[in-house]
Amino acid sequence: MGCGPEVKEGFDLLLTELTGGGEHRFLVEAGSDAGADLLRILPSRLPEREELEERRRLLRQTAEGMKRSLPPGAASVLARNLEHPRWQALGERCLACGNCTLVCPTCFCSRMAEKTGLDGTRAEHWRYQDSCFNAAHSYIHGGVLRHERGSRYRQWLTHKLLHWQAQFGTPGCTGCGRCIAWCPVGIDLTEEVRVLGEVAA
Numbered sequence: 001m002g003c004g005p006e007v008k009e010g011f012d013l014l015l016t017e018l019t020g021g022g023e024h025r026f027l028v029e030a031g032s033d034a035g036a037d038l039l040r041i042l043p044s045r046l047p048e049r050e051e052l053e054e055r056r057r058l059l060r061q062t063a064e065g066m067k068r069s070l071p072p073g074a075a076s077v078l079a080r081n082l083e084h085p086r087w088q089a090l091g092e093r094c095l096a097c098g099n100c101t102l103v104c105p106t107c108f109c110s111r112m113a114e115k116t117g118l119d120g121t122r123a124e125h126w127r128y129q130d131s132c133f134n135a136a137h138s139y140i141h142g143g144v145l146r147h148e149r150g151s152r153y154r155q156w157l158t159h160k161l162l163h164w165q166a167q168f169g170t171p172g173c174t175g176c177g178r179c180i181a182w183c184p185v186g187i188d189l190t191e192e193v194r195v196l197g198e199v200a201a
Contacts, residue, residue, distance in 0.1 A: 012032045021050070095184060099179075106164075
């Protein structure tokens with residue numbers, strides 16, 4: 001992914017969970033002026049040398065444990081294969097359960113609803129967490145745009161690896177692997193991009 005396991009930019013506060021020495025604590029680093037301002041008012045202390053070493057050890061272990069990676073040029077592979085039959089095959093495997101979107105640290109799909117009181121004197125505007133795998137998520141005036149699960153999977157994956165890259169200059173995937181771990185049918189996005197890349201080559 002080219003973005004982990006060590007975070008270098010794009011954060012206010014970075015928390016590293018430390019559990020060594022029989023103690024549970026967090027090493028907190030500021031990555032912006034806003035983060036530094038917040039860190040100044042939080043009760044904290046400077047880290048000890050052993051805690052900094054534990055953080056370095058955790059980063060090394062995490063990097064060594066990362067067994068999957070996306071092929072180079074994943075965004076262009078997806079851009080060249082938007083109409084590939086592989087999306088239909090994925091749709092036949094995908095349950096559209098939304099597990100991947102619920103555990104993804106960068107997914108933010110939501111839906112809005114108006115809740116009116118029974119007496120009609122007040123109304124509230126509510127936002128609910130949603131998933132782009134929910135067919136109704138693509139509803140616009142006149143109907144649902146993405147009826148097929150394959151098209152919803154394509155939307156999710158191209159948003160993470162193609163459109164997000166174009167918009168922000170980084171992938172919308174952190175490489176954490178939660179989507180792979182929590183998929184009940186074992187869909188692995190790194191494998192899907194690899195297969196599309198082989199087909200396109």
